[in-house]
Amino acid sequence: MEISNWRVWLTASVLLLAAFLTVPRLWSGPSRAAAMNAERTMVFVCSETGTVYTGIPRTTPAASPVTGNQTLMPGWYCPRCNKWYAGPGMETVQRSRRAPLCEICRQPLLVEGPPPAMAATLPVTE
Numbered sequence: 001m002e003i004s005n006w007r008v009w010l011t012a013s014v015l016l017l018a019a020f021l022t023v024p025r026l027w028s029g030p031s032r033a034a035a036m037n038a039e040r041t042m043v044f045v046c047s048e049t050g051t052v053y054t055g056i057p058r059t060t061p062a063a064s065p066v067t068g069n070q071t072l073m074p075g076w077y078c079p080r081c082n083k084w085y086a087g088p089g090m091e092t093v094q095r096s097r098r099a100p101l102c103e104i105c106r107q108p109l110l111v112e113g114p115p116p117a118m119a120a121t122l123p124v125t126e
Helices: 005-039 090-096
Strands: 042-046 052-055 070-078 083-086
Touching: 042 083
Parallel strands: none
Antiparallel strands: 042 052, 042 070, 070 083
């Protein structure tokens, strides 16, 4: 039984197309997923204990996993002190149009900063 040439070319083309579409996804899979998770991560600071947490964005104040009190606030980073502080929510800052100031050096705090080294991870569900 002889296979016609067009069937061979069609099969080879389909296999090449499948390989072309699959191989890049295999190489970029974990890094793309990690990047998506990093985009969804937010820093929180407990206003009661000062403990730094990371987790998915949620409304604040949120419940602390240690005390159960509504003391988790958005984290604000001081580049001069290299420290994360509990700060007001973004709604408050947008209304006042001024960034909160560091209590130590009086410099404006930033919403973004380096990932905290000793941060605990918040559970996904509250």
